[in-house]
Amino acid sequence: MRIVFAGTPAPALPSLQAVAASAHDLVGVLTRTDAPVGRKRVLTPSPVAAVAAERGVPVVKTDRLDAAATDAVASWQPDLGVVVAYGGLVREPLLSLPRYGWINLHFSLLPRWRGAAPVQHALVAGDRVTGASVFRLVAALDAGDVYRELRYPVPRGATAGDVLAELAVRGAELLVQVVDDLAAGTAVARPQEGEPTFAPKLTIADGLLDFAQSAERVLDRFRGTTPEPGAHTTVDGQRLKVLAALRGPDADLAPGALALVGRDVVAGTGDGTVLLRTVQPAGKGPMAAADWWRGLRLHDPRVGS
Incomplete structure (x- = not known):
């Protein structure tokens, strides 16, 4: 399949690299615009932008998935869109543009901790087991049917940074399994079950x-x-x-x-x-x-x- 990848920070890198190394064709990357970094506030490409450029993959940097971003994605003719921590919502008409729609790797056991900071909220709440889910992207926040998930007992003393780094690696494997399932026509998704909880960005x-x-x-x-x-x-x-x-x-x-x-x-x-x-x-x-x-x-x- 022809795949477009949307992601920004370092936790998205294992998934970007796994998709690039898979049997599928990574045809383009969406990421957020360069951001000021360090005391001197030097404008710096996102980790995803840097790695995509190293691989020679076309990159569109945008903070809004607007008409221009949609036109760029359309030019890549993707079969599937993949989102890992992009930092923005995918809305219509971009949502329906790829033939197989979009899938999202999310670092929680949905519907628990929908939102921008699932790992942080899970640890603050004292969750002793968390995980990752790959689900079909829909208009509502993190509400789509789930293709696959993995459970991860939180090691004693682990910080949000530790857990996120581990889930980023394990989740990348899960993500490519779902991509392969979709390509083979064997993917099965189930509706989310249970009362949602939400994980807005922390201040x-x-x-x-x-x-x-x-x-x-x-x-x-x-x-x-x-x-x-x-x-x-x-x-x-x-x-x-x-x-x-x-x-x-x-x-x-x-x-x-x-x-x-x-x-x-x-x-x-x-x-x-x-x-x-x-x-x-x-x-x-x-x-x-x-x-x-x-x-x-x-x-x-x-x-x-």
Whole structure:
């Protein structure tokens, strides 16, 4: 089949590479426009754009799948469209343009966590099993029938970045299986079952840790917002990013109270402690929490203060 691929960030790369290496013909790529990156805000092609260019695949960069994008796709004469984390909605008439329509690799077990940030929301909610689904794209958000899915037990301590990286690789294999099924005429899709939950894009505010909650809930939010948008708290009115944390030792600490236990900095929660391993104070680079602690000049330091 002739395939057009729509994707933008690094998690889409395993799928792009898998489609390119398959028995099918990758005829074009849609991706979002170059974005400013780094402190100097240098305009940089998306990861998908960069890899597609290396492979010599035609690329259209657009933030809106409008008439111009539809005309470009039509010129490629695709049999099937594939979407992996493009960052925009495919609407008519583009939705019906490929002969077999569009399929989408989504990083959740649908209908749970429809939307832009399924892995992050799954971990924040404390889901211990998540996965990936390949479904038929329809006009409604992530609501199409599912061709295949895989289940993935979340490893203890894994962050959203860890889980997304693993699902990106495993999901790419699942995606190509569905492409092969469609080409062979053996693909079977089933309607989604159950009550949908939704996963909108996270903001910086979603990374705020509430140490009045249980240690497990604090760590769920830490893992779900790491590396993006980033977990954080405040100490003496100064923002403190939390880059690495885990369940702490038993200690008699009030929620939010900080203490040095042995060589570890721990914070009290609603039912135990969280060990802060790596932090980043405002205006400084990442550092061991113990080094940060030694630089404090507070009599009674507290997170959230």
